[in-house]
Amino acid sequence: MEKTTVNNKKTDEKNMAPAAEMVRLCKEYREIKKEEKKVWETKYRPALESLAESTS
């Protein structure tokens, strides 16, 4: 084990995204999940419930 590196990365090699970019990505993800939830509630859940009723 090298004493100063892990996976050959030195501590001065950090390349994190700026905070504003991370905020944008996290907000984008939350919007996608909100839309997914809407589609699930309006499309998939009724379809699955209807399927369950028809097969019971």
Add this chain to the structure above:
Amino acid sequence: MGDQVSSCLGVIGRKHILIDTCILIDLVAHLSEEGGFFDFYTMLLQSDCVPIISPFISYELLSGELSIKARKVKEAILGGIEAQELPLPQEIYEWTQEFSWVYASQKWKDAKMVDFSNLVYLRKYPNEVLLATTNHKDFSLKILDRVFTYTVDDCDKKIFNISFYKWNEQKYTSLVTKLEHLL
């Protein structure tokens, strides 16, 4: 600069910080232009630590995503934190089996493979790697040292305690020796 931030910077400086999945999930759920997570992320940016992830953490974060769109954004978030993953150490097979035995003996029941893999990295690089997590119950002080706790106060919504853990070989060996005599 607040006391908490300057103290934390002193602890994590020049270290590789293994960011646990729970922190990434909280970051994705709560990061906005202000608030505790923004301050935490900004602190990581300012520090000279290197955030790192493992293939297990990547997998845990991305698993269960149904849509390609959501998965792509999560991948971009992972890349934003730290594009490179640590390789799996060769000791992973031997050590995770031993960890699972130790955890079973202590009735620490909820730990998963990703938690054991975090321990493998901590044990392999004890002077270089700290684990950052909010999942305290799976990282016992019987084998680790908690070197700092950073409180994220998310604007009246919730308070998160992010702790930084370091491997303690002496504690671990002592526990294993006791268990070997007992079991």
